[in-house]
Amino acid sequence: MAQGKVAAIRSDLDIVIARTMARDTAKALGFGAIDQARIATAVSELARNIYLYAGTGSVSVREIERSGRKGIEIICEDQGPGISSIDLVMQDGYSTSRGMGMGLPGAKRLMDEFEIRSIEGQGTTITSRKWRT
């Protein structure tokens, strides 16, 4: 478990594979059914973002520990166009594609910690964490 797991995102099928991997990992780490659904749904949104905007990328999931608390860390990386305005994409309802504009702000609400690092023309890395209660 310590080394974590990685899913490559190349097609819409990989979105399902990534969220199943995240759910299975969350379950193995002792997260309850509702947190498993939150984590799987957040990964679904983040993986779809990679697929829609960058085309390809990866989702990695691993166990983490901080001051005695255990949790799950999800890192989504792509080498796509990057995000020009992070403030804008974090607004509910903002979308440049056929989505509902709920993807990133929705995923943030489902997780405990959420950080976006993006460089235009180079790619985006989104790190999110959820702690076991």
Add this chain to the structure above:
Amino acid sequence: MESLRIPILKIENVLIASIQVALHDASAVQFKDDLLQRIYDTKARGLIVDLTAVDVVDSFIGRLISDIAAMAGLMGTRVVITGLQPAVAITLVELGLELPHVLTALNLEKGLAMLRRQVEESGDGAG
């Protein structure tokens, strides 16, 4: 790639589709198209989409469910979504997707009863 089709059953004037597999985006869009075509072909008055076995509804599937309800409604068919798991209902609201215009029922039996009442009230239940 093989396409994954969701069976759509017809009982009297109601269509029932129960999603038993994890839908990827393309199969979800195929499902929507299949449902609308079956409504047109069968002239069904009601449609139940049962989500009892679905453990993730993300914004894409949430939007698709809203779209199915709106599109079937335009064709004169009532849609009821049944069997949402508690964890799915919680994540939908937290995501910001409350599906305000979609009728829902606890399970298939209650969904069917709801549709029967609605179709009777609209006075064309004989179809």
